[in-house]
Amino acid sequence: MSGYLSRERKVAIEAVEQASKVCKLVFKQLVEGETLTKGDKSPVTFADFSAQAIVNSILEKHFPNDPIVGEEDSKDLQGESGEKLRSKVVELTNLVISPSLSEDQILKAIDRGQYEGGKSGRFWTLDPIDGTKGFLRGEQYAVCLALIEDGKVKLGVLGCPNLPHDINNEHNTGRGSIFVAVKGRGAFRRPLGGSDEDETPIKASSITDLTKTKFCESVESGHTSQSDSATIANKLGITLPPVRMDSQCKYGCIANGDADIYLRLRVSATYVEKIWDHAAGSILVAEAGGRVSDTNGDELDFSQGRRLEKNVGVVAANASIYDKVIEAVKAQVSS
C-alpha cells in the first residue's frame, strides 16, 4: 500500500502486533497459569512495561525523530526496589523483539514516552494496555497507538487480542483483531497476525430507530456514570441492556457496527481523560462514518498536552442518531 502515511500505518500495525504478542504471552504464563493470588496486579504491570518498550523501540527504529506520549514511565523499574520487575520486563521484551535489547535500552525505550504533547508538530501517543482490569479478568483490553499532527489525530491502530470476530456469536468464532484508520482513508479491520490482504473496510451502523440501538460503556462504575447512562437510555427509548466492555474495544465495536452508541459520562469532577485513552479509538469511529465528541458536544481536543484538558467525558454514535443522543446527554449532564 502506498500513499498518505502508508509507512507510518505499516510500522504502527507491526508495533501493535508485537506488543499484543507480549500481552498474550504474559496472560498465558501468569494469569492463566494460576500463579496469581487474588488482587495481584503484577502481570498487567509486566505486560504494560514490556508492551511500551516494544512499541517505542519499533517506533524509534523507523521514526527516530518522533516524540511519544506514552502512559508508562520507568520509575518503578529503577534501582534496587525495581530489580525484580525490571528483570522480568527485560526477559519478556526480548522474547518478542529481535535483535535483543539491553536492560538500559529497554528502560530508555520506555522513557521515550515522556513527551508532553501539545498543539504543534507530530507525535505518537501510546496506551500499551488499555483496560488493565479487563486484561486481568481475561476479558477485553487493547493496545492503542495513534499519530497526532498539529493537534489532530491522523492515524490510529487498536490491537484487540481478545475481541471475538463475531461478538454476537462469541463462543463459535476466532478472537483477535486489529483496527486501523488513516485520516480521509476510511477504517479497516484485520485479524491479529493477519496480512494486508486480510483487511476489510468497516462502517458504523446506520440504524435510526433508537428503540433498537445497543449502547456500550465501561465495565467499571468508577470510570463512567452507569446511573446517568441508564437514565439517558431510558429517555431515548433504548430497551436493550448496556454492553459493558473494558478498553477502547468499545470504539472498535462502534466502528464495526456491532454497537451503536458509546457513553462515557464523568463520575469524578477532578478526573481529566488522557489522550492515549481516546486518540486511536476516536479516529477509528470517525473514519467508519460515526461521530465522536465530549459530553458537551465539543470535538475532542488533542492539542492540550497529555490530557484532554478541554473535554469532559466522551460520546460516540452512528451519524444518524448522534444528534438525538448528544441532546439527551447534554440535558442529563447539565441537570
Ligand SMILES: Nc1ncnc2c1ncn2[C@@H]1O[C@H](COP(=O)(O)OS(=O)(=O)O)[C@@H](OP(=O)(O)O)[C@H]1O
Ligand atoms: N475516574 C476515571 N474516569 C474515567 N476514566 C478513568 C478513570 N480512572 C481511570 N480511567 C481510565 O480508564 C481506562 C480504562 O477505561 P475503560 O473504559 O476500559 O474502563 S474499564 O476498563 O471498563 O474500567 C484506564 O486506562 P488503563 O489505565 O490504560 O487501563 C484509565 O486510564
Ligand SMILES: [Mg+2]
Ligand atoms: Mg487506558
Ligand SMILES: [Mg+2]
Ligand atoms: Mg494503560
Ligand SMILES: [Mg+2]
Ligand atoms: Mg493505567
